[in-house]
Amino acid sequence: MKYVIVIPDGCADEPIEALDGKTPLQAATLPNMDAIAARGALALSNNTPAHFPAGSEVANLCLFGYDPDQYFTGRAPLEAAAGGITLGPHDFAVRCNLVTIEDQVMIDFTADHISTDEATELLKTAGEKLLGDFGGRFEFVPGVSYRNLLIYRGDASVPAPFSKESRSRAPHDLTDLSVADDFPRGPGSDLLVKLMNESAEVFANHPVNVKRLAQGKRPATNVWLWGLGGAPSMPSFEERFGVRGSMITAVDLLRGIAALAGWPRIEVEGATGYLDTDYAAKGQAAIEALGQFDLVCVHIEAPDEASHEGRHDAKIEALEQIDQHVVGPLVETLQKYGDHRILVMPDHPTFCSTKKHAHGLVPLAMAGTGIEADSQTTYDEVAAEAAGKVFEKGWDLMDAFVISND
The missing domain is CATH 3.40.720.10 (Alkaline Phosphatase, subunit A)
Incomplete structure (x- = not known):
């Protein structure tokens, strides 16, 4: 058959x-x-x-x-499996979109279908400038185009910043809408919101965005973090x-x-x-x-x-x-x-x-x-x-x- x-x-x-x-x-x-x-x-x-x-x-x-x-623990862990990323019992994966937000409105959840090379370059800079204070526990992992990941590595000795109660909204459900009331909520949300906001400063005058604007394309204004979860088993x-x-x-x-x-x-x-x-x-x-x-x-x-x-x-x-x-x-x-x-x-x-x-x-x-x-x-x-x-x-x-x- x-x-x-x-x-x-x-x-x-x-x-x-x-x-x-x-x-x-x-x-x-x-x-x-x-x-x-x-x-x-x-x-x-x-x-x-x-x-x-x-x-x-x-x-x-x-x-x-x-x-x-x-069997469902979150979207990001499923995407981590696609990249061969194994999550341990204390690890979390977070989906990381590159998006275009203007005046607190989700203009484009794909950042104008940004290329994989451009996304990789932006996330490399974001990692260098935003993740240095976390002792190597966090890492941005480039994927395809606007679809990327943030990985957290934990262990039994350190309480994880996230849990099953951590909540976030998919950016594609916010198209043309205000994002003001849809930032992450629950355990770890302060950390995620901080990274999202600070990424806007990192990306503002980044050479990738300068070039995109010159080409008439939308810039990637910041990362949008969502779909987090722990290791799945099925x-x-x-x-x-x-x-x-x-x-x-x-x-x-x-x-x-x-x-x-x-x-x-x-x-x-x-x-x-x-x-x-x-x-x-x-x-x-x-x-x-x-x-x-x-x-x-x-x-x-x-x-x-x-x-x-x-x-x-x-x-x-x-x-x-x-x-x-x-x-x-x-x-x-x-x-x-x-x-x-x-x-x-x-x-x-x-x-x-x-x-x-x-x-x-x-x-x-x-x-x-x-x-x-x-x-x-x-x-x-x-x-x-x-x-x-x-x-x-x-x-x-x-x-x-x-x-x-x-």
Whole structure:
């Protein structure tokens, strides 16, 4: 049995007036996703329990069959795992965005999609100027573009400045909003706020920002620290389901979940985690991976990025690219393997109207060996609701999708 999971991140949405009351999924031309719906089954899944933030970290854990109440410790520890960073029992990881804030308003949570080289240079300076008084316990770790980490190394002899009660707000949920009341709260918040504020002074006249402004780009005004947590521990996907999986993604969060699930990550040249990603290269890499693994997961961030920018046209274009260059070739290839199953679903909704992640049910379509077809013929939110099947606990879905090889 071969399995494919395609995750068009954040593709679920609400009706949009400019699309004549359709959602982007309804408005897009998606012949391959619709074909999966027509020969398979649709359903809705709740991957964002109300007591958690509506974010990719919890939603993707649920999607892969992990109960977040049992396994989630914070977003940053998942991303640390992507970089091969092992957290000890007294360590913490903190997500570190480079952002653009003007007059206390979150103008851009990506700092105009700052390059990795620029981000690395800014964080090197920030580390030298801001972390010297902490005895080497703190370190900025560059990631990809605006997505980076702050690592705290503790030990039993020194009380950690953070705890499970430490709280922070994701910057992508603050787009175009005031940040005045959304700085970190709880244990360690004074320290995090201090670093965030002082980073503004470090970055103000930094050569990287001087050059960006001269080029007409937004500067990285400061770091935004959020998503902190301690070391996670979870069983591998193969231990849970008896299936060897692999991950294709350009996003560290998904790389980290894959690492903790025991999935090798397949890096694809041209995969950017943005709208300009190489869809065809991702599809081809997935086809090649099917020869080595029982399950291949392809995650595409582009629909979510389009939503965060409030661009329903770009979201539709991303969905059509995924359908043509990822879903279509994979469906064709799966026929050669005989028994197979394919699942298409986002992690969470992201509304173009609000530019934010949202709680709520997401549509899924799955087809293949042993999956009985329902009466729906298109893949979208309305058709999935009409199918009448709901996974109230999103982590139960994998038990329905995977037939254990044990």
